[in-house]
Amino acid sequence: MKNGNVIGIDLGGTNIKAGIVNREGKILKKVSVPTNAHSGPDGVLAQISFVIHRLLEFSSGSILGVGVGLPGIVDPSTGVVKNPPNLKGWGSVPVGEILQSEFNLPVFIENDANSAAIGELIFGAGKELNDFIFVTLGTGVGGGIVVSRKLFRGSSGGAGEIGHISIDYNGPKCNCGSRGCIEAYLGNNYLVKRVKRELRKHPDSLINSLALEQGEEITPYVINLAAKRGDKFAIDFIAESGRLLGFALSSVVNLFDVHTVIIGGGVAGFGKLITQPALRALKERVLTPSKKKVKVKLAKLKNNAGIQGASALFFYNL
Amino acid sequence: MKNGNVIGIDLGGTNIKAGIVNREGKILKKVSVPTNAHSGPDGVLAQISFVIHRLLEFSSGSILGVGVGLPGIVDPSTGVVKNPPNLKGWGSVPVGEILQSEFNLPVFIENDANSAAIGELIFGAGKELNDFIFVTLGTGVGGGIVVSRKLFRGSSGGAGEIGHISIDYNGPKCNCGSRGCIEAYLGNNYLVKRVKRELRKHPDSLINSLALEQGEEITPYVINLAAKRGDKFAIDFIAESGRLLGFALSSVVNLFDVHTVIIGGGVAGFGKLITQPALRALKERVLTPSKKKVKVKLAKLKNNAGIQGASALFFYNL
Known part of the structure; x- marks a missing residue:
């Protein structure tokens, strides 16, 4: 070259x-x-x-x-x-x-x-891997699945829509028209909406005061800040989000027989607070031959x- | 050759x-x-x-x-x-x-x-297709995904476990240890268990008398027989099963970008009573570019x- x-x-x-x-x-x-x-x-x-x-x-x-x-x-x-x-x-x-x-x-x-x-795949956490599931958590939840170092495209290039795996067919309405899509829990706006709803039961959470202090709305950044300062509600909320992500990913693992997940995007800033519960949920839910193989990593490429x-x-x- | x-x-x-x-x-x-x-x-x-x-x-x-x-x-x-x-x-x-x-x-x-x-793929309903999702409904719910006329195998040959897509993370316990797997609704034993539970509210259903008449337990065959004779509960039960199958399949379509589903196995004997609700559920739930493309066919190979x-x-x- x-x-x-x-x-x-x-x-x-x-x-x-x-x-x-x-x-x-x-x-x-x-x-x-x-x-x-x-x-x-x-x-x-x-x-x-x-x-x-x-x-x-x-x-x-x-x-x-x-x-x-x-x-x-x-x-x-x-x-x-x-x-x-x-x-x-x-x-x-x-x-x-x-x-x-x-x-x-x-x-x-x-x-x-x-x-x-x-x-x-080329520069980051997948450099040494043959196969991985990439999921990016931002406004939307997107993804891509790499098999034998090739992006899996499906019949017309639309494959890998991890954000639109439903984890509950009666779950919350998603923008796409379906219900219970993992994006309808973890997409930025949905995430913030969920946190606001649950905050009503946790008026003492640091999230409230930090949002005021920062002179801004509640954002994933503020939730993360509260968690880093030890706010139990924020930590539990992120863990529950990771758990839900793990449920969605277990269906991907069972379908693709690919065992490493790389998480990127803004919400990946939650770091281990989100990856560890996601891994626990995966181990709990994937088929037996995959239980020992599953791994969750953070993306290497950031801003x-x-x-x-x-x-x-x-x-x-x- | x-x-x-x-x-x-x-x-x-x-x-x-x-x-x-x-x-x-x-x-x-x-x-x-x-x-x-x-x-x-x-x-x-x-x-x-x-x-x-x-x-x-x-x-x-x-x-x-x-x-x-x-x-x-x-x-x-x-x-x-x-x-x-x-x-x-x-x-x-x-x-x-x-x-x-x-x-x-x-x-x-x-x-x-x-x-x-x-x-x-070689002899049946997929003979003319490049890509399809095959699902077989029997004791278990199995499957295989064909892309460009090749079976998709994943990293170690375990791909295509359609039966273990969860449609409800709080759903019924599956044999595999997870919850809400489509197998935990449609696998033969689960299906019969579900029908028995719901039958309590429908004591007049033909399923009861047909099971007695046949001198046997309630089976998918008996449920089908009742539906064919116009039993409303049996028809609705099969339709609801098809709908649940459609929900699971919509995640597969969104992940694989493959649009034709072929249904085989014993429960496929329900025929259109199960394929039509599955197709309706798919159209309702898949991402917009796939809505017009999705199709559900019955397997051609039978006994x-x-x-x-x-x-x-x-x-x-x-």
Whole structure:
């Protein structure tokens, strides 16, 4: 393989974060610009193009290619993006083709959850693993399943929707229309709603005072802060969330016969408070031959996971 | 491929059923002998050997190979069988090697749920499909997931345990130690237990009188008979069972991005009474891009599915 680095682009609804990343996953240079979602696909593509130009100027060595991660449905074989949920009015846009012809570089496009899974595979906690289940806990609960070092795509690229495993068919309504999806417990908004409801029975919890102190709403960050300061309700709440996650994951383990789980995304900041109960629930619930094999790890890529995952697409597809 | 037929062997805890099967899946000759499970691996292997000898005598054309399906953990690449649940005291037995050297024919060994899925793929309702989810409803609830015409095996061959997807983490206790597994609703014994419990509120149901009439216990057969004669409770009970199955399957569809479900096994005798509610539940619960794609079909292989599936292993592995 030729020597050189890669540009990784994390296309969000608000900002485009991008960086030059080396083949160890280290970010050498980082830029961020507004997405200008209101300006439609042409405007957003102009912002992406601007960012690539800036990074190419900064780059001292050669740039081998570009990777882009974004929410929504992507056909990675053609680079066509369909109706990204945070970018209204896009329809079908051949993002890969457009960038490839402008920069004369190989361009790889992926859904952001898949791209985060590939980031862990190439640079992170999955570097030494053949098979793992990646789950990312953020606004939504996303995922990707890696088997024999390949992302499992299913028949049309939509596989790995771990967030929409139901753990209770009579459970809380999920945005997707189903009930009891693990996202309907652990997606940020659902998580906060659950904590608020349960807080009524725990008026003395530190979560209340910390939220006031921080001059902000109750967030996963505040819940975590309270737990770190020893608040029993916060600790129990996170443990119960981990337990529910473990229940969902046990169905994934039984279906895929894959035994290591890597947890990423914001809520993964709960650390062992969430991974240990998740592991206990897994051991309790998976089929006997898997009980000794299951493991839960935290993702290695943190704040820049979006950029690193996008750049990993290049090395993955090589 | 050379012309000829294949011997398929369905190794159960009570009987060994075997047959000569042509490449269209048609059974040309069938024999059945007791398994003699009490006589240990040597005794059971002697019975298998006896059956193969008999079928070879009967065969007019050439026999190309042998397939064996049996419950439990099988490594299809080595033909080693580990602790089959209905054949106590086996440990690890290299069934494939033993038969191969005795008959000088290629021998393929598979777990029975996998072998049933491969039977549908080669001879049955999956013949024209690239991807499908196969679920078999019997004493247990088993399954197999076919992607790009290959059985998905996971990291160690244990994938596709559809019976142990939980639809309610607080649900009824399952044999496997977990709770709310779909097997804990639809496995034969669980199904009968559920029907008995609910029958108390429906003393007039035909199920009661039919069970008496048949001089037997309540079985899926009796429930089906009552439903076919218009018994509202029996029809509703089967529909509710289908609905629960649909809930479990919606998690499988969301994880695998595979849209056709093939239902086999004894309880599949409920026919449309179970497939239609399952399909409705699937459409209600899967993610939007899958709603229009989901389909539920009945397996094509019926009473001789075990023999046909075992023989299909030969054509699958060719």
